[in-house]
Every structure is written in C-alpha cells, then in structure tokens.
Amino acid sequence: MSGKMPQTIVIPNDVFFASVCESLAEGRPVTFTVKGYSMFPFMRNEKDRVCLERYDGRMLAVGEVILFIYHGKHILHRIYSAEMSPDGRPLYRTMGDGNVRGVEYARPEDISGVMLKRITPAGNEWYCNSVSWKIASSLWLRLLPVRRLLLAVLRRIRR
Amino acid sequence: MKISSKYKVREMAGQHVVIIQGRNGEDMTKIISLNDSSLFLWNRMNGSEFSADDVKSALMSEYGIDEATASRDAEAWCRQLKDCNLLA
Numbered sequence: 001m002s003g004k005m006p007q008t009i010v011i012p013n014d015v016f017f018a019s020v021c022e023s024l025a026e027g028r029p030v031t032f033t034v035k036g037y038s039m040f041p042f043m044r045n046e047k048d049r050v051c052l053e054r055y056d057g058r059m060l061a062v063g064e065v066i067l068f069i070y071h072g073k074h075i076l077h078r079i080y081s082a083e084m085s086p087d088g089r090p091l092y093r094t095m096g097d098g099n100v101r102g103v104e105y106a107r108p109e110d111i112s113g114v115m116l117k118r119i120t121p122a123g124n125e126w127y128c129n130s131v132s133w134k135i136a137s138s139l140w141l142r143l144l145p146v147r148r149l150l151l152a153v154l155r156r157i158r159r
Numbered sequence: 160m161k162i163s164s165k166y167k168v169r170e171m172a173g174q175h176v177v178i179i180q181g182r183n184g185e186d187m188t189k190i191i192s193l194n195d196s197s198l199f200l201w202n203r204m205n206g207s208e209f210s211a212d213d214v215k216s217a218l219m220s221e222y223g224i225d226e227a228t229a230s231r232d233a234e235a236w237c238r239q240l241k242d243c244n245l246l247a
Binding site (some may be wrong): 015020033051 | 172180181184185186190
C-alpha cells in the first residue's frame, strides 16, 4: 500500500471488463462507473455507477440492461427485443439508450451480467426492478422515433 | 489482526490490486494498489493471525532494514489495512 492519497487509475477496457466478468462469474455483484454516452440519459458518463449481478441464464425481458460481449467488445446496453432462434435459444437485440441507431445482438452465452441498479454520485439508488425504473425504461423504448430530439434537449438539461 | 478472507489480490494492468467489497458487491471504483513491499507483506500475512511485531520481523528479514525503520513501516502498514477495512 502506498501512503498516497486516493487517485484515479485508468485501466484498459478489456483488462477491466475481464476482471468484472471474472467477479460476476464467481457470483459476486460488481459496481463500476459508467464510461461513455451510449446509455444517456439513464447513465451519465463518468458520473453514475451501475451495479450488476451474474446472469443466471434465465429468459430476459425487454427493457433489461445487460453486459455482454459483441464482436469482441464488452457492451452495457438495453434489450429492445427478444426472438427465438430456430434452435430454441433466445437472441436478444440491444441498443444503447443514448443511441439513435445501431443495434447489437446477444445470445445467452455472450451475457455475463444483468444490471441491478443505478447509483448517482450523491448515492441515490434506482433499482431496475422498481416500478419507476420500468415505467421510465418502457417509455424510453416507445419514444425511439423522437429520441434524437429528446436527447438534444436532455443533453442540455441533464449533464 | 487478520486480513479478511473476502479480499484477494489480483493483477490488473500490471498492478497488484485489492478490490473493495461493500454492499454493492465488488466496487471497481475503489481499488487499492499494492506496491512490492506491501504485496510481499500481504502474501506473507494473509490467511493467519499476525501482529505489528510479525510485520516488523518480516520486513527486517526480507529487506535488511534496521529495527526502528521496520517498526515504523510495520505500524503504518497495519494502520492502513485497518483504515481501508481490510481486516477481518
């Protein structure tokens, strides 16, 4: 232990998420700060933290936020739709809340974690199984056609 | 004192770190980086009961430093373990 004051260290993404996935796989929930704008307005870059738990293989619902690997990259995005493959396994289509286009696909084996809650810098927690989160999520999905406009407004008032 | 068994050292980006566990599981926003001597002490003391005297002896035999310096470092190390809530 160095006697230094707390400082921020930046760890390469792949190294960081390898560690996150290792903890999740061992059954320990993990909390980390969100980086990037793709989940705005629900999660703000370098402000909000997310708490995830291990994905246990259950059927996931539209609106749930998952951590998964897509084309070799770790992504934390929301499920927009779920369909069944001919082999009977689900295929989830995901998109970032702050994105207006661009979708990803996740099979159960690509998923390592499911979001439990969001924690603001002030420590306020918003659980993903709460009614308010579900309503807000569902509303955000439905407003996709006007999302570009909403994002433009929200980026000004909610930083 | 004893290092809590829920913590383990892992290597991340070339650094040896301990990730703090709280009510939200492993908090990746709070990690403690161990330098070489701290890592040595961690590996030596982890898993058993130890006192500041044990730490002092370990430091003296490993680094060949005098007793006064070792004693001061040992106490500082133990205090930091306590401050970081790493003790069982």
